[in-house]
Amino acid sequence: MRRKVIAGNWKMNMLPNEAIAFIEALAPLVKDTQNEVILCVPYTDLFYSLLTAQGTNIKIGAQNMHFEESGAYTGEVSGKMLKSIGVEYVIIGHSERRQYFAETDETVNKKIKAALRNELKPIVCVGETLEQRESGKTEEIITTQTRLALEGLTQEQLNSVIIAYEPIWAIGTGKTATSEDANNSIKAIRNEIAKLYGNDVADEIIIQYGGSVKSSNAKELFTTSDIDGGLVGGSSLKADEFSKIVNYMN
Ligand code: 13P
Numbered sequence: 001m002r003r004k005v006i007a008g009n010w011k012m013n014m015l016p017n018e019a020i021a022f023i024e025a026l027a028p029l030v031k032d033t034q035n036e037v038i039l040c041v042p043y044t045d046l047f048y049s050l051l052t053a054q055g056t057n058i059k060i061g062a063q064n065m066h067f068e069e070s071g072a073y074t075g076e077v078s079g080k081m082l083k084s085i086g087v088e089y090v091i092i093g094h095s096e097r098r099q100y101f102a103e104t105d106e107t108v109n110k111k112i113k114a115a116l117r118n119e120l121k122p123i124v125c126v127g128e129t130l131e132q133r134e135s136g137k138t139e140e141i142i143t144t145q146t147r148l149a150l151e152g153l154t155q156e157q158l159n160s161v162i163i164a165y166e167p168i169w170a171i172g173t174g175k176t177a178t179s180e181d182a183n184n185s186i187k188a189i190r191n192e193i194a195k196l197y198g199n200d201v202a203d204e205i206i207i208q209y210g211g212s213v214k215s216s217n218a219k220e221l222f223t224t225s226d227i228d229g230g231l232v233g234g235s236s237l238k239a240d241e242f243s244k245i246v247n248y249m250n
Helices: 016-030 043-053 079-084 095-100 105-117 130-134 138-150 179-197 199-204 215-222 239-246
Strands: 005-009 036-040 058-062 089-092 121-126 162-165 206-210 229-232
Touching: 005 162, 005 206, 005 239, 016 036, 016 043, 016 058, 016 239, 036 089, 043 058, 079 105, 089 105, 105 121, 105 138, 121 138, 130 138, 138 179, 162 179, 179 199, 179 206, 179 215, 215 229, 215 239, 229 239
Parallel strands: 005 036, 005 229, 036 058, 058 089, 089 121, 121 162, 162 206, 206 229
Antiparallel strands: none
16 A cells, blocks of 8 residues: 655745744644655755754655756755755656746756755656647656656666656646546556556555645545645645645544
């Protein structure tokens, strides 16, 4: 049985004092869950979040990283730097980074390799635009993104990778993919991984759904056959709402 992984992506929100207050409020609300709880926070919140989350079951992730370890890359942060302060997870290839910051399948692949080299667990985002969906290309787009993202990774490395299927048209729009649609897309990603790495790896890998997840739809989404939890944007900014998503079965 695969575990469920519920990750918050705060995006460019939350100051350090807000991050501390959030984690202090969230910790008692999620302490009894069997699900994995992750918060992917802005760089400026990482250190405070890591300290505040110590002794809780909340894990901390970043939202991006550079693929080199160090060097003349003004404004960038490396996987080595994230690892050095105790970060465990890092989102790679979020659609907002692909759309606004020229992230490509190639840089996504390099970043995943750099994350793994630094013993960080990448949460790799794939997803189609509305136009691609409407022209019937969803499966082709998401399986191609998955294949290119994972190119050159070993079977063993796949154990540390999480995939997040995030249809771009469902992000921040209030529109959620139906649980059936989301589950089918995730099955297509799992089949692609089976082709590349075999059934055992495909059966084990965690594939989340992201896009307007909230407490009112979490249970329906997360109790399907293939959706292993969620990557949650807007609804991860309120501790109470996020805790209800983590505790979606209660
Ligand atoms: P929303 O939950 O706000 O739609 O954002 C989803 C997302 O992009 C998470 O990475």
